Amino acid sequence: MATPTEEAIWEALRQVEDPDFEKDVVSLGFIQDLELKKNKVSFTFGPDTPLCPGRKEVGEKARAAVEAVEGVKKVDVTMEGRIRAHKVQQGVQLMEGVKNVIAVASGKGGVGKSTTAVNLALGLAACGAKVGILDADIYGPSIPRMLGVSGKPTSKDGKTLEPKEAYGLKAMSIGFLIDEETPMVWRGPMVMQALEQLLGDTNWGELDYLVVDLPPGTGDTQLTLSQKVPLTGSVIVSTPQDIALLDARRGFQMFEKVGVPSLGIVENMSLFICPNCGEETDIFSHGGGQQFADDYGVEFLGSVPLDAGIREQADTGHPTVAAAPDSRQAEIYQTIANAVAVEIAKQGEDHTHKFPNISIQAD
Numbered sequence: 001m002a003t004p005t006e007e008a009i010w011e012a013l014r015q016v017e018d019p020d021f022e023k024d025v026v027s028l029g030f031i032q033d034l035e036l037k038k039n040k041v042s043f044t045f046g047p048d049t050p051l052c053p054g055r056k057e058v059g060e061k062a063r064a065a066v067e068a069v070e071g072v073k074k075v076d077v078t079m080e081g082r083i084r085a086h087k088v089q090q091g092v093q094l095m096e097g098v099k100n101v102i103a104v105a106s107g108k109g110g111v112g113k114s115t116t117a118v119n120l121a122l123g124l125a126a127c128g129a130k131v132g133i134l135d136a137d138i139y140g141p142s143i144p145r146m147l148g149v150s151g152k153p154t155s156k157d158g159k160t161l162e163p164k165e166a167y168g169l170k171a172m173s174i175g176f177l178i179d180e181e182t183p184m185v186w187r188g189p190m191v192m193q194a195l196e197q198l199l200g201d202t203n204w205g206e207l208d209y210l211v212v213d214l215p216p217g218t219g220d221t222q223l224t225l226s227q228k229v230p231l232t233g234s235v236i237v238s239t240p241q242d243i244a245l246l247d248a249r250r251g252f253q254m255f256e257k258v259g260v261p262s263l264g265i266v267e268n269m270s271l272f273i274c275p276n277c278g279e280e281t282d283i284f285s286h287g288g289g290q291q292f293a294d295d296y297g298v299e300f301l302g303s304v305p306l307d308a309g310i311r312e313q314a315d316t317g318h319p320t321v322a323a324a325p326d327s328r329q330a331e332i333y334q335t336i337a338n339a340v341a342v343e344i345a346k347q348g349e350d351h352t353h354k355f356p357n358i359s360i361q362a363d
């Protein structure tokens with residue numbers, strides 16, 4: 001039997017394309033530590049994203065490609081996401097140990113921003129990433145309720161705050177410091193101070209992604225917050241109505257002002273999945289989100305259905321991706337999580353952008 005050459009193996013791997021990145025796995029740098037010993041090959045499939053289902057398939061294709069090389073008898077593949085830190089604005093204090101910070105925002109309230117943020121965070125964690133969630137929604141912190149955690153944060157050293165843990169996520173919320181029932185009488189500067197404390201003093205440890213749930217709207221508070229947090233990119237959540245009214249556009253414009261790249265748009269409460277037969281119906285307009293994304297040159301991350309289960313699970317502290325991981329709904333959130341991870345990975349390293357001097361305008 002012929003002995004395979006390393007060249008032939010690399011050549012076979014070069015034929016394996018990752019459809020999300022539209023490049024082959026060798027050019028992408030996803031193949032590491034390749035070793036050939038007689039007829040045995042071993043390598044690491046280490047993409048720059050967590051191993052979401054789509055990425056795992058690519059890893060399996062890489063394995064199959066090498067197995068098909070003449071003379072290869074055995075292939076050992078170690079699969080592990082090797083998520084790197086990507087760009088952040090200059091001028092903001094970096095959070096040690098936190099590689100990427102994702103802002104989840106919406107043009108207005110009640111569109112399902114927090115529900116999406118929590119399920120996105122869980123989706124990334126389900127693929128094997130270390131994930132935290134920071135609830136910066138000062139007007140209506142809902143992460144404690146959605147994750148079913150409450151109480152004041154503790155401190156081990158009297159200086160830093162320990163995040164709470166729920167469903168494998170590390171969580172910190174402005175809601176842990178204030179009562180959910182307390183009317184929001186805090187003035188802007190006081191709120192900012194509390195948030196800065198949450199940002200700077202939370203003991204996140206090592207995180208691949210920190211998902212930040214921003215308050216709804218595109219006004220001063222959101223703008224200031226976007227400047228305080230070292231954001232890698234933004235995700236805008238919109239309903240089909242906002243998309244039709246172009247409200248979602250304002251969200252992108254706000255982040256553009258502070259030089260934060262857009263990771264894309266999520267259309268929420270658009271599809272309807274029939275609870276009896278599972279049929280998916282577009283109740284509003286077909287493909288509004290995709291059309292919007294095409295028009296504005298942003299990524300379309302996915303459509304989340306309007307679904308009683310999603311609402312009930314979120315509102316009772318058992319978010320869908322954790323409560324019903326095998327459901328079609330969880331699969332949709334997983335696809336969105338994968339798309340977000342891919343967008344971040346595409347940004348590349350060492351690509352720091354300038355922190356702009358901006359003047360804040362009234363909403």
Ligand SMILES: Nc1ncnc2c1ncn2[C@@H]1O[C@H](COP(=O)(O)OP(=O)(O)OP(=O)(O)O)[C@@H](O)[C@H]1O
Pocket residue numbers: 106108109110111112113114115116137140142216268269304305306307308310311312314315
């Ligand atoms: N896809 C969905 N299907 C059904 N209900 C949903 C969906 N997404 C969110 N909801 C429900 O809509 C309500 C508002 O959602 P959520 O709190 O996530 O919105 P938000 O945009 O963060 O709101 P706020 O402006 O209050 O922060 C919640 O009761 C939530 O359970």
